[in-house]
Amino acid sequence: MQRLGFLVNPIAGMGGSVGLKGTDGVVEEARRRGARPVAPERARIFARGLDKRFELFTCAPPMGQQVLEDGDRSVSVVYSPAVPTTAADTVRGARALRDAGVDLLVFVGGDGTARDVLEAIGQDIPVLGVPAGVKMYSAVFAYTPGHAAEVVNSLGEGPCFEEREVVDIDEEKFRRDQLGVSVKGYLLCPVHRHLQPSKGFGLGGEEAKRALAERVVEDMQPGVVYVLGGGSTIGAVKEALGIEGSLLGVDVVRNGHLLCTDASADDICRCLGQCNAIIVSPLGGHGFLFGRGNEQITPDIIRRVGTDCITVIAAPEKLAGLDSLKVDTGDQELDAQLRGFARVLTGHGESKLMRVE
Structure with a gap:
């Protein structure tokens, strides 16, 4: 395998830090709220880890060429997108890369980008997703951009591929705190341990969640934000507090009172005080603590709160399906600080030590 296609959705992930729960159809609103592109830097992390042996094919800026040439690589450009780009450019770019005869198409984006790639090329060629979106529930993504580079570098002359599901969440429902999930189809992807599994959406274990939530509320300290x-799981904590928080967004509380619901990164910063804490639960199926679905909790916020003021909670049945927890904040230095081991609260007087990767 030598011919590699590379495609970047430059607007992927922009809605995350400003609390929009996605970017589909709301790019201008994301920009109005001060969102900044995140996909180009995620793409650069991937490119920096990529071996030099590959013959590279890509799209003109802002869909790939600028990232690869930043790394002093020789590339062939097969498609020039409109500016600003749209989903149609992802479709056309993916088809152009397929027609150029690439052995593998690497795309940088989220579930919406995966859906567009599926529409464009189906299973004509294998693909790999570099995670850069707000929603990344599909099983076609590597855990991190660095892992994506490792996957590609490991592919030899006879790589193994398998069908992996592309799912998408209805962003309009998501913004209304409802979870509407549908399987869009299947893409061919490399078989590798660094690809995230399919996301499980079952709730289950409600009694365990309630008991855990009671423990968390009992441990909350006066004056702490x-x-x-x-x-x-965190929703059970909000219910135990008696607040009308958001199920899928980030909320901020102090002394049992809601300071901000469905908060953006800026909202969170305005609410922080002298004593702060973060409470998160790993994403079911994937095990991510940060970087999936809670991009509003930015690296700057995590540093301001302090890594020693992060509490991880999970019902035992959720941890039973996870070998480790994961972080992908987009800040490699912070990710390194967060890795190691974390104590996860699982109930009254119960906890489990989990590796964080």
Whole structure:
């Protein structure tokens, strides 16, 4: 395998830090709220880890060429997108790369980008996703951009591929705190341990979640500002507090009162005080603590709160399906600080030590 296609969705992930839960159809609103592109830097992390042996094919700026040439690589450009880019450019770019005869198409984006790639080329050629979106529930993504480079570098002359599902969440429902998930189809992807598994959406274990939530509320201290991540486990904490928080967004509380619901990164910063804490639960199926679904909790916020003021909670049945926890904040230095081991609260007087990768 020598011919590699590379495609970047330059607007992927822009809605995350400003609390939009996605970028589909709301790019201008994301920009109005001060969102900055995140996909180009995620693409550069991937490119920096990529072996030099590959013959590279890509799209004109802002869809790939600028990233690869930053690394002093020789590339062939097969498609020039409109500016600003749209989903149609992803479709056309993917088809152009397929027609150029690449052995593998690497795309940088989220679930929406995966959906567009599926529409464009189906299973004509294998693909690999570099995670850069707000929503990344599909099983076609490597865990991190660095892992994506490792996957590509490991592919030899006879690589193994398998069908992996592309799912998408209805962003309009997502913004209304409803989870509407559908399987869009299947893409061919490399068989590798660094690809994230399919996301499980079952709730289950409600009694365990309630008991865990009671423990968390009992441990809360007066005057401390708590940044609460999303998901049903943290949702049980919000219910135990008696607040009308968001199920899928990030909320901020102090002394049992809601300071901000469905908060953006700027909202969180405004709420932080002298004593702060973050409470998160790993994303079911994937095990991510940061970087999936809670991009509002930015690296700057994590540093301001302090890594020693992060509490991880999870019901035992969720941890049973996870070998480790993962972080992908987009800040490699911070990720290194967060890796190691974390104590996960699982109930009254119960906890489990988990590796963080």
